[in-house]
Amino acid sequence: MDDIVRMEHVTFTYPATDVKESFNALNDLTLSIEKGSFVAIIGQNGSGKSTMAKLVNALLLPGEGTVWVNGYDTRDEAHLWDVRQSAGMVFQNPDNQIVSSIVEDDVAFGPENLGVEPAEIRRRVDEALEAVGMSAFKRNAPHLLSGGQKQRIAIAGAIAMRPQCIVFDEPTAMLDPRGRKEVMRIIRQLHEEGITCILITHFMEEAAQADRIVILNDGRIYMDGTPREIFTDRDSLMALGLNVPMAVDLSYHLHDLGIQLPAGIVEEEELIEALCPSK
């Protein structure tokens, strides 16, 4: 099969509490994610993005419909660990996902729980730390690292599980620009190595790096396409309160001022080329 994740008519309802009515975070959502792809999920707060992420990792189970991960139905308890081993997860706040006081122990935590052989764990931990460029810190204490470095350790922990897919839920939201770039570079590299990457983000320039963008609104798919297809539809994005890349917005305003530019400009380089053609 070619899809690593398949959601069919998934509805997820958060139950009512004393003070709040129940509500559907996802409404009859059907979505497939192809093996090896890099998909960005965007949408306003409350659009269902994080609920979707937790369904992929079986942290939540669908109320209606089915979620298939690597061929396993996430409701099938006998395969819970197969699901979690297939789809790793990296959350927003690195401080909430680091469990050990030494970097390499933290990265080893996942494979240890899978019952992997010690020699194999050693190999995986070394490889995972190498992949995120943190080998030099393997004996350090995680709490003394920067936010970006901690997030790289959290990613190494996910990689050490040898997942086919990693869901990143706003992994850069709490990082400074340098930390954000480091994390994005690692995500792109993992994608190139064949791992399916699902990236939830509020940063449009990060979403623009994916092969495909899915926009959620009220628990439904609002748009689904390539970054170019999505970002050239400025009006639909603005209607949802989302941003468009600078080049798109600037082209739109230039057009209003009567400056003719080719259609479909998304990247800064394309705009520069249109404004000052190189000869």
Next chain:
Amino acid sequence: MSIEVRNITHIYNKGLPQESVALKDVSFTVEDGEFLGIIGHTGSGKSTLLQHLDGLLKPDEGQILIGDVDITAPKVSLLAVRRQIGLVFQYPEYQLFDETVAADVAFGPRNLGLEQEEIDERVRESLSMVGLDYDKIKDKSPFDFSGGQKRRIAMAGVLAMRPRVLILDEPTAGLDPRAHRDVLNMIRTYHKSQADSIIILVSHNMNDIAEYADKVLVMDKGQVRMHGTPKEVFARSAELREIGLDIPDLADLAEKLETRGLHVPKDAFTIPEMAQAIARQLRGGKTDPAAEGGEDA
């Protein structure tokens, strides 16, 4: 009221093996009514500096004058200072605590010893300033709202103190694009509504700093590296990159266009301004932006 920071130095763990200099001989002035942006890489001393401005930390050397009060003097009443200064920490929604929205927002003004009527008025006004409807939400628990709404409630609690100096540390972190703009516009509304109030905004987002701030202070390794208007500061792009900072997207575009022979101003920090500037250049310097278009690039 102005703020004057004179030669402050702060050393963490002084005398211990892990001693580190967080601020070193920092001096600058913030004028009445100014909107100051502070930028700097993680660990550059920004947060330590903010904590000094609110009197949470005392410098090892130097003075800070807020209006004519020296808040670093030995026996100064910090209460009087804190009545003037509102500090919105990172992720302020984690500091909500009361049972109802109204009680949470009223906490500050109540501690100021205001009359009930005045407190109610301020709670209503600050909630409206952050775009929330007092009558609809006053009796609800602040914990029943989404992250973005909680942040607004927390900010309303600070605005209800009507601070003369409003300091905000990364107030838009983690918000979606619409909430991000809303929060910045709220800060601007507050700034305009309080005559001569000072806003100090710490942010990693250079686009926001360029668009909103009158002056920018660049911190690096505990020292002031630059201090000037956004135009002056962001023109020094090579130096900024050297200390790990970016320049605003539009300033970056202006630089690239310049190398390709299209001269546009470096201080067009909003998309409509930049579009106007580019259009003018393409039309050969004619100044009327509403002139008929059609001249191709």
